[in-house]
Amino acid sequence: LAWCRHGFAPASSVWRDLLGARSWQTDMLIGSALHQHRLLVTKKEKRPPRSQLSPVKTKKEVEVWVGMTVEDLASAMAKDIDCVYEALLNTAIDVDSLEANSHLDEVWIKEVIKKAGMKLKWSKLKQERIRENKDAVRRPGTDPALLKPRSPVVTVMGHVDHGKTTLLDKLRETQVAAMEVGGITQHIGAFLVSLPSGEKITFLDTPGHAAFSAMRARGAQVTDIVVLVVAADDGVMKQTVESIQHAKDAEVPIILAINKCDKTDADPEKVKKELLAYDVVCEEYGGDVQAVHVSALTGDNLMALAEATIALAEILELKADPTGPVEGTVIESFTDKGRGPVTTAIIQRGTLRKGSILVAGKSWAKVRLIFDENGKILNEAYPSMPVGIIGWRDLPSAGDEILEVESEPRAREVIEWRKSEQKEEKGKDDLKIMEEKRREHQEAHRKAREKYGSLHWKERSYIKFLERKQQRPLKPKEKVERQSNVLPIIIKGDVDGSVEAILNLLDTYDASHECELELVHFGLGDISENDVTFAETFDGVIYGFNVEAGSAIQQSAAQKGVKIKLHKIIYHLIEDLQEELSSRLPHTLEEYPIGEASILATFTVTEGKKKIPVAGCRVQKGQLERHKKFKLIRNGQVIWKGSLTSLKHHKDDISVIKTGMDCGLSLDEEKVEFKPGDQVICYEENKVPTKTSWDPGF
Numbered sequence: 193l194a195w196c197r198h199g200f201a202p203a204s205s206v207w208r209d210l211l212g213a214r215s216w217q218t219d220m221l222i223g224s225a226l227h228q229h230r231l232l233v234t235k236k237e238k239r240p241p242r243s244q245l246s247p248v249k250t251k252k253e254v255e256v257w258v259g260m261t262v263e264d265l266a267s268a269m270a271k272d273i274d275c276v277y278e279a280l281l282n283t284a285i286d287v288d289s290l291e292a293n294s295h296l297d298e299v300w301i302k303e304v305i306k307k308a309g310m311k312l313k314w315s316k317l318k319q320e321r322i323r324e325n326k327d328a329v330r331r332p333g334t335d336p337a338l339l340k341p342r343s344p345v346v347t348v349m350g351h352v353d354h355g356k357t358t359l360l361d362k363l364r365e366t367q368v369a370a371m372e373v374g375g376i377t378q379h380i381g382a383f384l385v386s387l388p389s390g391e392k393i394t395f396l397d398t399p400g401h402a403a404f405s406a407m408r409a410r411g412a413q414v415t416d417i418v419v420l421v422v423a424a425d426d427g428v429m430k431q432t433v434e435s436i437q438h439a440k441d442a443e444v445p446i447i448l449a450i451n452k453c454d455k456t457d458a459d460p461e462k463v464k465k466e467l468l469a470y471d472v473v474c475e476e477y478g479g480d481v482q483a484v485h486v487s488a489l490t491g492d493n494l495m496a497l498a499e500a501t502i503a504l505a506e507i508l509e510l511k512a513d514p515t516g517p518v519e520g521t522v523i524e525s526f527t528d529k530g531r532g533p534v535t536t537a538i539i540q541r542g543t544l545r546k547g548s549i550l551v552a553g554k555s556w557a558k559v560r561l562i563f564d565e566n567g568k569i570l571n572e573a574y575p576s577m578p579v580g581i582i583g584w585r586d587l588p589s590a591g592d593e594i595l596e597v598e599s600e601p602r603a604r605e606v607i608e609w610r611k612s613e614q615k616e617e618k619g620k621d622d623l624k625i626m627e628e629k630r631r632e633h634q635e636a637h638r639k640a641r642e643k644y645g646s647l648h649w650k651e652r653s654y655i656k657f658l659e660r661k662q663q664r665p666l667k668p669k670e671k672v673e674r675q676s677n678v679l680p681i682i683i684k685g686d687v688d689g690s691v692e693a694i695l696n697l698l699d700t701y702d703a704s705h706e707c708e709l710e711l712v713h714f715g716l717g718d719i720s721e722n723d724v725t726f727a728e729t730f731d732g733v734i735y736g737f738n739v740e741a742g743s744a745i746q747q748s749a750a751q752k753g754v755k756i757k758l759h760k761i762i763y764h765l766i767e768d769l770q771e772e773l774s775s776r777l778p779h780t781l782e783e784y785p786i787g788e789a790s791i792l793a794t795f796t797v798t799e800g801k802k803k804i805p806v807a808g809c810r811v812q813k814g815q816l817e818r819h820k821k822f823k824l825i826r827n828g829q830v831i832w833k834g835s836l837t838s839l840k841h842h843k844d845d846i847s848v849i850k851t852g853m854d855c856g857l858s859l860d861e862e863k864v865e866f867k868p869g870d871q872v873i874c875y876e877e878n879k880v881p882t883k884t885s886w887d888p889g890f
């Protein structure tokens with residue numbers, strides 16, 4: 193009791209400090225000290241620890257932060273992790289569910305610190321800092337006096353095979369024809385069509401709504417007008433309706449191109465009528481949708497389509513400010529072997545020049561070269577112009593917003609900021625997921641706990657440890673079965689947009705219960721040795737879209753047993769994938785009936801000591817074959833399936849019995865009782881390939 197003896201001496205430093213404190217504190221502390229003294233006098237053996245006598249002086253300060261883990265807290269307290277668990281016993285939190293890396297809510301952090309007799313201090317460093325926004329953003333609205341008319345940007349959409357590609361090709365051809373001889377067209381994801389009047393239209397040449405949706409998903413509103421292609425012989429189909437919906441969602445007006453009008457069974461009026469049901473009302477029906485009858489194949493009336501587009505653009509009064517820093521959108525991006533990362537883009541504001549500093553997504557560029565779809569080098573590019581841009585440090589993605597900034601250091605700053613933002617967001621998401629997992633875990637434990645009744649948590653943990661130990665790992669056979677139902681794939685494409693469109697389609701995959709589809713790798717460019725090695729490792733299949741596989745690569749793939757499948761049409765690639773998936777499914781057995789008999793009488797025969805039930809039947813259809821499969825049907829229900837042990841005509845064993853003849857038969861299952869009126873079916877089983885149930889929506 194040495195500490196107690198000197199604890200009450202006023203001369204001691206403890207008391208000097210305490211008496212110097214504010215009066216309410218003093219009263220409280222003296223009160224507490226007296227209470228402690230009473231306790232000591234009456235219950236000496238249960239004396240409280242010394243620290244309780246002088247809390248202000250000795251309370252250890254612990255630096256804590258929101259979202260810290262059990263481990264973090266233990267180490268901040270300089271204690272063993274068990275101390276945290278012990279402190280949380282008999283609280284609402286389920287201690288069993290806490291792992292060393294579980295995150296603790298504020299309330300539990302406080303609880304632990306309180307129980308440990310320590311003092312908490314919220315960490316300034318680890319608390320969220322409000323950071324200055326260093327991002328680059330679009331400029332605010334322009335002075336209307338600076339706005340100049342610009343050409344419309346058009347996307348062609350419609351149902352599969354209705355002629356989108358043919359239409360774009362024909363429009364591009366007219367452009368190429370108008371071009372100087374010897375010019376080389378470049379695929380830049382968009383091209384300009386010039387009309388004799390001098391007007392221009394920019395066509396995005398990635399047909400289909402996948403690319404359109406991908407852009408919109410990133411908030412990039414690039415398209416001013418949708419040209420909806422509907423084949424006059426086919427009429428409105430599933431993807432016609434989807435395209436209308438996409439245009440409506442994006443509030444983009446439609447021009448109707450009724451295609452294939454050269455065909456004898458073309459019925460353009462029917463198409464217009466059908467479209468009324470989808471709120472696409474053509475001018476003849478009192479609406480404002482222009483309809484042009486065209487033939488993409490012959491090129492007939494394409495000029496009228498272009499003129500209708502210009503007329504609509506005039507109504508829309510499309511304008512942009514061609515001055516000041518550039519704003520635009522990435523249409524496609526790819527790596528060129530000689531020139532490095534290349535993006536194709538639509539300029540939406542300002543004027544792009546060589547030397548401009550751009551940021552897009554998490555990449556930046558000092559523009560080295562600007563070129564158009566004819567490969568012609570440009571000095572400047574204005575709003576609505578589609579251009580190729582070289583000079584990127586990394587590859588931005590389709591749909592990324594392009595913004596010009598004042599300098600390279602500023603571009604670096606923006607990219608740094610975006611990267612750190614992404615990291616932070618990811619961190620927050622991870623935290624949320626972990627918290628969610630922890631809750632689930634906790635709930636599961638709460639339920640499991642009921643099973644363990646009132647056992648001490650340590651006992652419970654031990655029992656659970658034993659249970660876990662008893663759980664055997666997956667048996668090798670199960671592993672093999674699982675692996676055989678996985679299709680690992682590698683996707684390679686020519687441009688960002690096409691890979692994205694394919695990945696979007698893969699997102700619709702919903703048949704994992706039949707076969708898991710595992711995307712192990714995707715990227716841009718021709719098939720490489722790396723891809724082959726990857727595919728070999730995963731036992732996967734390589735799908736290439738608009739890319740090549742050199743002969744050396746093909747040879748290497750053949751040696752390694754790796755399939756490379758190259759396609760130029762996305763839906764062919766997807767069909768191929770469906771076939772590949774189907775080929776991984778077990779065959780289904782289909783029954784083909786050979787004959788049918790009805791049971792007229794039943795009796796038993798004695799063979800040695802055994803009594804064997806026999807059915808006397810008449811063959812009603814086809815024939816019964818002794819060595820084929822049989823089933824017995826009563827009141828429409830199959831009550832037995834198997835083989836015969838005997839088939840007799842009178843006293844003779846026979847192998848086949850035909851329609852109209854009587855026979856006696858017995859089954860390989862003696863317990864089955866026959867009844868007059870039952871049917872006996874003789875059938876064959878054939879293996880039929882199963883088809884994947886995945887419907888990507890074509």
Ligand SMILES: Nc1nc2c(ncn2[C@@H]2O[C@H](COP(=O)(O)OP(=O)(O)OP(=O)(O)O)[C@@H](O)[C@H]2O)c(=O)[nH]1
Pocket residue numbers: 350351352353354355356357358359399451452453454455486487488489490761763
């Ligand atoms: N007779 C006739 N055939 C056409 C016309 N336009 C396209 N076709 C044919 O229709 C088929 C499909 O044309 P595509 O241009 O590939 O159709 P698409 O809409 O681009 O098809 P996907 O790219 O698969 O969505 C091809 O065989 C074309 O030759 C047309 O105006 N008249």
